[in-house]
Amino acid sequence: MGDIIYTTPVIRCLKKQLPDCEVHFLTKPAFQYIYKNNPYLSALHLLSPKLSDTIRAIKQQNFDLIIDLHNNLRTSIIKASLNIPSSTYKKDRIRKWLALKFKWHKLIPSEHLVDRYMDTVKFLGIKNDLQPIDYYISGDYKLEDFLPPSHRNKFVAFVIGATHFTKRLPNDKIIEICKNIKHPIVLLGGSDVQENAAFIQKQTGAHVFSTCGTTNLDQSVFLVSKAYKVIGFDTGLTHISEAFNKPLASIWGGTTPELLGVQPYQISESLIAGVELSCRPCSKFGLEKCPLGHFKCMKNIPEGIIVDFING
Structure with missing residues (x-):
């Protein structure tokens, strides 16, 4: 959940700085609430139990570019299946492992996760707007409903x-x-x-x-x-x-x-x-x-x- 909420500045900056583009987001059903009401998103896609079903569904969208903000086995399979240009978030797994295992704190990346996510879209000329993360509340609630x-x-x-x-x-x-x-x-x-x-x-x-x-x-x-x-x-x-x-x-x-x-x-x-x-x-x-x-x-x-x- 925490990792996904920090992707929201990427979506916002993409849509605001390239207003004619369509921005879609793929995530697990459990995390859909983070993007459910996001105004910068063109469409929200949810992972199916079978990855093949997900790949079949997103192939129909005819995407031009994949921005991989997860960089795991699942996203690697999706990228290979779609065979279109992509830009991938660098996890620095080895540096993090060494920092954790041997407490070599100098190896810990100094950038915030948001800035490292933003690196995936720099080649498009996208700049970090240095605004907070986004969350758009779904319900029309009142404090007296709960407190x-x-x-x-x-x-x-x-x-x-x-x-x-x-x-x-x-x-x-x-x-x-x-x-x-x-x-x-x-x-x-x-x-x-x-x-x-x-x-x-x-x-x-x-x-x-x-x-x-x-x-x-x-x-x-x-x-x-x-x-x-x-x-x-x-x-x-x-x-x-x-x-x-x-x-x-x-x-x-x-x-x-x-x-x-x-x-x-x-x-x-x-x-x-x-x-x-x-x-x-x-x-x-x-x-x-x-x-x-x-x-x-x-x-x-x-x-x-x-x-x-x-x-x-």
Whole structure:
């Protein structure tokens, strides 16, 4: 999800700088919401269960050019099958592997992921417009649809969900942060963190309200768009919040924004919270447990810097 949201500036710049072109986007059905209402897109295509069906369908479009922003086996097969000109995103797999394996941080690419995506269209004369990422909310929502009156004004959106354990703060750290924030707090996440949210809410009282497991992603994005400030881990919803230029406290454990090139992008105010450790980062995308068993990357993060950023 995070990688896909950072492709949106490429689509926007292509359409705005080459207004007569048609721009189509192919992705998995699970990620269609990111582009469902994008005004710069001519058409959205979804991967079929069988890759051959997808190739057959897109061949009928008679495309002139492929911009491959994924660069994996699937996209390589598609490019070979269509046999038309293409430009492909360079993943720097070897440099990233060496940086991760041996902690050779000087090998980590210095460019943001958006800039590296933009390199694929430079040959067309396309330039980065240096504007935020795009997300267009589908539903016509209102705050009263989701939040009690006590949490509709100047609330802090706290994204407590993340796919992998090493990306999440322990509950006790979240509770301490929530107890010291002076604004009402809305917890966001899926059903996988619903029990966590209930425990946090019980320990913090009416100051905290949970929407975990009760809102879909589009609704959660709406709530983020109305928040005063945002706290989140390395997860899709946190990255999507950057589309709305909300002050963001981004908390990193076993992963690091530098390795992935996904530091907060084109927002006016942000905090990256993480601790320097010889074992960090331990993975690119997160793990189900700390490989060394101590989980210091999250347990040692000082709550004060996050509280000060939100209260400031």
